[in-house]
Amino acid sequence: MAAELSADASAPDRLDGLTSWRADWSGLRVAVLGLGVTGFAVADTLTELGADVLVLAPAPDEDRARILDVIGARLLTHPLDAVPDELVAFDPEVLVASPGFHPDHPVLEWAADTAVPVWGDIELAWRVRDKVHPAEWILVTGTNGKTTTVQLTATFLAENGLRAAPCGNIGVPVLDAVRDPSGFDVLVVELSSYQLHHLPTTGPGAIHPLAAVCLNLADDHLDWHGSLEAYAAAKGKVYENAKVACVFNRADEATRRMVEDAEVEEGARAIGFGLDVPGPSDFGVVEGILCDRAFLDDRRTTALEITTVAELDERGLAAPHVVQNILAASALARAAGVPVGIIHDALQRFRLDAHRIETVALAGGIRWIDDSKATNPHAAEASLRAFGTVVWIVGGLLKGVDADALVAAHVGRLRAAIVIGRDREALVAAFRRHAPELPLFEVTADDTETVMPEAVALAAAVAEEGDTVLLAPAAASMDQFADYADRGRRFHEAVRAMLGGEADGDGPAPHGTGEAGD
Known part of the structure; x- marks a missing residue:
C-alpha cells in the first residue's frame, strides 16, 4: 500500500x-x-x-x-x-x-x-548533464557498427579541437563522462536497444541530441524485446528531438521509416548514407570517392571529397560495412561543423579496435581473421562478404535469432564450417539442409580452454592456400567465454600456438578483394 x-x-x-x-x-x-x-x-x-x-x-x-x-x-x-x-x-x-x-x-x-x-542511466545522465557544463550529445545506435562509428565520430571531433568523449554502451558510462571534472564539448553516446527501451521521448527526461543515427536494423535481442517490431520501436527513439541531423542508412528502409516517424526540432535534416551514388543531402561513394553532398551550399551539382576507397584499403578500412560506418560518422561530424579535410586526415591515423575483422596471421597463403565482435548474423554477414573462400568458425549463443538465412546465403563461399558454442544444433541443421556436401565439423567440448584450440586445429586441417579462416560467430559468447574479447583473444592464442614461427606477420586485413556491397 x-x-x-x-x-x-x-x-x-x-x-x-x-x-x-x-x-x-x-x-x-x-x-x-x-x-x-x-x-x-x-x-x-x-x-x-x-x-x-x-x-x-x-x-x-x-x-x-x-x-x-x-x-x-x-x-x-x-x-x-x-x-x-x-x-x-x-x-x-x-x-x-x-x-x-x-x-x-x-x-x-x-x-x-x-x-x-x-x-535508465541515460535519462539520469541527461538530467544532470550540466554538472560541469552541458555538452552537446550525438547518439549512435543500430544492430551493428555502433562502437566503430562512435569511435570514428569522436576521433573526427577531437581532431577538430573539440573535447569529445565516446561513452555509453561502448564501455564508459555516460554518467562518468558527465561527471568528469574536465568537462566535454560533445558526448558521442552509443546506445543499445536496452537503454533506448527506457528512454522517454517527451518531458524533462527526453534527450535533445545534436545529431543521431541508426546504422541498420536486423534480427537481434528478440529474446529481450519479444518481437522485431518492439526492437525497431526502441531503436527508433534515437532520432526523437534531434536538432541538426537524422542520419539514416539508404540501404535499410527501416532506418528511413524511423526518421520519417520521428518528432524532431524545426530545421533538423534527414541525411542518408550508403555505398551508392549520393543524392543531394546524402553521403555516398562515386567512382571510389567517399563524398559529402549534404553540408555544402551547392549540393545539387557538387560534392565534397572525404577520402577514397583506395586510401582506406591501405589502412585496412575498406570492407563495405566499415566504409558505411565511416560515411555515417562523417555525416555526424559534419553536423557538428567538422571540415572534410579534418576527417580525411583523421582517417589516416584511425585503426579498428581489436576483434573487429582483425588479421591474426598469414601463413602458407592462409589468412586468419578475428571478427569475434560479429555477435549476430547481420554482423557475420558483413564479415563474410569481405572475403573470398572461407573456412568459417561460427556459433555461440544465438539469442533467439534464426541463422538459417545467413547460412543459406553464404554456403557458396565456404570451404568448410566449424560450429562451436551452446546453440550448435540449429546451425548444424541449417548447414545440413542447405549444403549437405560441405565439410562440417562440430566442436563438442564445453571447456573454455579447449574450444578454440580444437576449432583452430580443425580449420588448419581443411584450409587451402588463398583461403581465409574467419572467426565470425554470428552469436554471443557468454556460453563458453567471458565476452567477445575473451573469445577473440583465445582465437589469437590458439592460432599462434598452432602456427609457431610460420606466421608471416599480422596487420590489417586486405578488404579490397571482397564482394562489393553490404
Missing part, C-alpha cells in the same frame, strides 16, 4: 523538477536495479547528489559492494526472482534500471503495477 500512496502523492512533480545537477535531489528515495558498471555509476552519482539509494543485485561484485558502503548507498543482495519485501518497504520514488534486465522482470513489472517511474 505504501508504494501506491507515494505514487498518488507529489513524487511525480518533484521528479519533473530534477533536470539539473543543481536541483534538490536530497533525500530522494531511489532504487537501483543492478550493480554492474552501469548500476554502480548510477548509485555513485545519486549518492553524490544526496539521494537515499538502495541497490538491488542478485550477485554483486565484491569490490563494488564494498565501495557502496563507503559512499553511503545500501545494498540488498537478493535473487530477484520475486519482489523483495525490503524494496516495498523502501517505497522508492523512482527506480533506475540497469539495461540488462528484461522488461518482464518481476521488479520492473512491480514498478509498473505500482506506478513507480522507471528511468
Whole structure:
C-alpha cells in the first residue's frame, strides 16, 4: 500500500523538477536495479547528489559492494526472482534500471503495477548533464557498427579541437563522462536497444541530441524485446528531438521509416548514407570517392571529397560495412561543423579496435581473421562478404535469432564450417539442409580452454592456400567465454600456438578483394 500512496502523492512533480545537477535531489528515495558498471555509476552519482539509494543485485561484485558502503548507498543482495519485501518497504520514488534486465522482470513489472517511474542511466545522465557544463550529445545506435562509428565520430571531433568523449554502451558510462571534472564539448553516446527501451521521448527526461543515427536494423535481442517490431520501436527513439541531423542508412528502409516517424526540432535534416551514388543531402561513394553532398551550399551539382576507397584499403578500412560506418560518422561530424579535410586526415591515423575483422596471421597463403565482435548474423554477414573462400568458425549463443538465412546465403563461399558454442544444433541443421556436401565439423567440448584450440586445429586441417579462416560467430559468447574479447583473444592464442614461427606477420586485413556491397 505504501508504494501506491507515494505514487498518488507529489513524487511525480518533484521528479519533473530534477533536470539539473543543481536541483534538490536530497533525500530522494531511489532504487537501483543492478550493480554492474552501469548500476554502480548510477548509485555513485545519486549518492553524490544526496539521494537515499538502495541497490538491488542478485550477485554483486565484491569490490563494488564494498565501495557502496563507503559512499553511503545500501545494498540488498537478493535473487530477484520475486519482489523483495525490503524494496516495498523502501517505497522508492523512482527506480533506475540497469539495461540488462528484461522488461518482464518481476521488479520492473512491480514498478509498473505500482506506478513507480522507471528511468535508465541515460535519462539520469541527461538530467544532470550540466554538472560541469552541458555538452552537446550525438547518439549512435543500430544492430551493428555502433562502437566503430562512435569511435570514428569522436576521433573526427577531437581532431577538430573539440573535447569529445565516446561513452555509453561502448564501455564508459555516460554518467562518468558527465561527471568528469574536465568537462566535454560533445558526448558521442552509443546506445543499445536496452537503454533506448527506457528512454522517454517527451518531458524533462527526453534527450535533445545534436545529431543521431541508426546504422541498420536486423534480427537481434528478440529474446529481450519479444518481437522485431518492439526492437525497431526502441531503436527508433534515437532520432526523437534531434536538432541538426537524422542520419539514416539508404540501404535499410527501416532506418528511413524511423526518421520519417520521428518528432524532431524545426530545421533538423534527414541525411542518408550508403555505398551508392549520393543524392543531394546524402553521403555516398562515386567512382571510389567517399563524398559529402549534404553540408555544402551547392549540393545539387557538387560534392565534397572525404577520402577514397583506395586510401582506406591501405589502412585496412575498406570492407563495405566499415566504409558505411565511416560515411555515417562523417555525416555526424559534419553536423557538428567538422571540415572534410579534418576527417580525411583523421582517417589516416584511425585503426579498428581489436576483434573487429582483425588479421591474426598469414601463413602458407592462409589468412586468419578475428571478427569475434560479429555477435549476430547481420554482423557475420558483413564479415563474410569481405572475403573470398572461407573456412568459417561460427556459433555461440544465438539469442533467439534464426541463422538459417545467413547460412543459406553464404554456403557458396565456404570451404568448410566449424560450429562451436551452446546453440550448435540449429546451425548444424541449417548447414545440413542447405549444403549437405560441405565439410562440417562440430566442436563438442564445453571447456573454455579447449574450444578454440580444437576449432583452430580443425580449420588448419581443411584450409587451402588463398583461403581465409574467419572467426565470425554470428552469436554471443557468454556460453563458453567471458565476452567477445575473451573469445577473440583465445582465437589469437590458439592460432599462434598452432602456427609457431610460420606466421608471416599480422596487420590489417586486405578488404579490397571482397564482394562489393553490404
